[in-house]
Amino acid sequence: MEQMTVKEIVEATGGVLLCGDERIPLIHISIDSQNIQGGELFVPLVGEKVDAHQYISQALAAGAAAVLTSEHDRMEDERPWIRVKDTKKALQAIGSYYRNRLTLPLVGITGSVGKTTTREMVAIALSAGRKVYKTPGNKNSQVGVPITLSEITSEDEIGVLELGMSMPGEMTVIARIARVDTALITNVGVAHIEQLGNQENIYREKLKIQDGLKEGGVLLLNGDDPLLKDTRAKEGCATLYYGTGENCDYRAENIHLYKGCPQFTAVYKNKRIPVQLKVMGTHNVGNAMAALAVADLYGIPMEKAAERLQNFTGFQGRQQIYERNEVTIIDDTYNASPVSMLAALKVLESMEVATRRIAVLADMKELGAEGERYHREIGEWLEEHPIDMVLTLGELSRVIEGGEQCLHFAAGDLDSLYETLIRLLQPGDCVLLKGSNSMKLGDVAKKLIEADQKHQSF
Secondary structure, three states, rough: OEEEEEEHHHHOOOOOEEEOOOOOOOOOOOOOOHHOOOOOEEOOOEEOOEEEEHHHHHHHHHHHOOOOOOOOOOOOOOOEEOOOOOHHHHHHHHHHHHHHHHHOEEEEEEOOOHHHHHHHHHHHHOOOOEEEEEEOOOOOOOOOHHHHOOOOOOOOEEEEEEEEOOOOOHHHHHHHHHHEEEEEEEEOOOOHHHHHOOOOHHHHHHHHHHOOOOOOOEEEEEEEOOOOOHHHHHOOOEEEEOOOOOOOOOOEEEEEEEOOOEEEEEEOOOEEEEEEOOOOOOOEEEEHHHHHHHHHOOOOOHHHHHHOOOOOOOOOOOOOOEEOOEEEEEEEOOOHHHHHHHHHHHHHHOOOOOOOOOEEEOOOOOOHHHHHHHHHHHHHHHHHOOOOOEEEEOOOHHHOOOOEEEEEOOOHHHHHHHHHHHHOOOOOOOEEEEEOOHHOOOHHHHHHHHHHHHHOOO
């Protein structure tokens, strides 16, 4: 946070300074009393289970320079306490206030699947010509976005923000805080359908990213998505499409895989740019085309952006490839939805050099009443494709059938699953691990990856 004082926090929130010096500068916003470094504004959020007001003393002792509160009316302290009605809404007001001071363009990215990967690719592509600030980690919520905005500095030339939502109305709140210049929607799937009811509701919620899209801005859509390909931007904004179809302004052609990684030609008007990726799966072609489109929109030559994209190798838990004891391990355990599960299985299918292809699949969460149907559909796909063995973890995944052999494990029975894999895996095998993060399949992946370091063998 640059050049923000207590006085400006009071102004932004409409709060009351209970004590302390209004001239004190603040360098960061923190909602975690355990991560105070010194000089922060501590914002105690009130959650369903924990009211962080109880940690104000701890935050101050750790070096917080000021605090917000919605539970105190009078204080006598040398450090500033600012009374607000609602600390969460006050945090959002600070984010909006800080956004008003920013002059750099912002790109906002949302979608059911692929937000984070697309964010990373867009940031890398833009880095070919601009100093880029991007959302750190998963700070893409009503709480995370204001904090993310507050970390942008005058040295940054463009910002790439991931905007997430899981509840009705959440996207409007976030979009109005971020007020992006370019809004990018990767797809409309069924993630969070349990909270939103149906895919049509998810579609409408995703489009609310436009509630904060600036006049004259660009709505960039995945032209291969059935619900997005005919969507148009709100009045006063332009619509552009990326993907593989003829309807796409930015289009990928001549797509093929080399050792599981896509190679293709990116086409825009009279430009034809060869692209080679180091991440696996044809689904990453769309993510790369989104990145190239954004780069072009901001004046960065697509050739240079494509060169930068060759440096992207993904990140932990998202289709990371490891070779251990002559076994290929695909760790895709960060999260799962029907779309991403199918994309991961297609990557496994593409591993032509594998002696056997083995899928370890855990439950996909937050699918509501249709959860069992989505898992059955994964099983139907497996029955038609050459996956040699399937191991499932969890009650929903129990309905998945496919491969020459299928084994089931109860939710939480990670040790048995791991020990079974250790016995089953042979040199030349390729094993994919995929499931929702809460299923903790990542723990199994980590143990497999580290197995050779512990002198274990498959």
